[in-house]
Amino acid sequence: MQIEENKSLAPLTTFRIGGAARWYVEALSEDDVVEATRWAEKQRAPLLVLGGGSNLLVSDSGFNGLVLRIGLKGIRVFVNENPKRELDDPRGYDVAAGEDWDQFVQRAVDDECAGIECLAGIPGTVGGTPVQNVGAYGQEVSTTIASVRALDLHEGVFRFFSNSDCEFAYRKSRFNAEERGRYIVTRVVFALRPGGAPEIKYNELKWALDAVTPTGVQPTLAEVAAAVRRLRQNKGMLLVEGDPNCRSAGSFFKNPVVTASQAMDIAAICDKEPPRYPAGAGGPSADLVKIPAAWLIEQAGFTKGYRLGAAGISSRHTLALVNLGGATAQEILSLASQITDAVEGRFGIRLEREPVLVGFD
Secondary structure (H helix, E strand, O other), X not given: OOOEEEEEOHHHOOOXXXXXXXXXXXXXXXXXXXXXXXXXXXXXXXXXXEOOOOOEXXXXXXXXXXXXXXXXXXXXXXXXXXXXXXXXXXXXXXXXXXXXXXXXXXXXXXXXXXXXXXXXXXXXXXXXXXXXXXXXXXXXXXXXXXXXXXXXXXXXXXXXEEOHHHOOEOOEOOOOOOOOOOXXXXXXXXXXXEOOOOOOOOHHHHHHHHOOOOOOOOOOHHHHHHHHHHHHHHOOOOOOOOOHHHOEEEEOEOXXXXXXXXXXXXXXXXXXXXXXXXXXXXXXXXXXXEOOHHHHHHHOOOOOXXXXXXXXXXXXXXXXXXXXXXXXXXHHHHHHHHHHHHXXXXXXXXXXXXXXXXXXX
């Protein structure tokens, strides 16, 4: 295990923002993960676990500790002996945390296994998906994750977590809530549906598929994944070399979950009905709905292409804050604060940030 010093973190993030790590190491095995954490403990150094760098904003001063990048690779396919009841003859995929997420989605689609096709094009690694309970277009990883293997930093042992153990909710899990920082995910087991039909819940996706699929013909998993990637690219949320809209963390804000009564209040303020969607697998009540944060931002007076110094709103999607070239982390946060204050001032809803902040006091 080779530890580097003063490693620039900006190139390792999709924002392309941030200072240097005091120390940096890449783990290629679980033994490396254990060794690195013990080294950090011995040095009394803060520890940051880094995957694909797609969901974080690093401070301009960097991180005064050890950055541990998870590089574990490997996918094992097996028949799931303890399937979730709602899955028909599921196939298990035991996937190392360092595997590229979109490549794994494509592997599942190529194998004609349903369950994650709407999550195509999302940047990052497999290990980050249970932490954030990654979701898009009506799918969440929580519906397919059978178990998670992680190193418990408090006890110094590896533990397995069942789906219910993970305590999934909308964009949340036990790994990013009360026990944030306690566990390092090293493997995730997904239970997918061989030959299963794709899930098409959002009208935006349905309309995109209607344009390329004959009437009355069910689209294939591959067609759904391809349509999702096109939609993401049109919004600047697909990593494409040279596209300035891609210097971002994707969606900067979570879609707020509100009551039906709150949705009515929003409609009254705007004198028009807001778009709304079911609250998802994590919603505790059928009375709750999600309102698109992008719509609220636009109703608060912000437009695509708005900029504040070298930070801006994507020219393709209001939900993405972008580095227009040379932006600082502080500029991104200043823009985010301007947006959240405006939305709260008009609707009484405080938008929650999606990316993790690193190296901020």
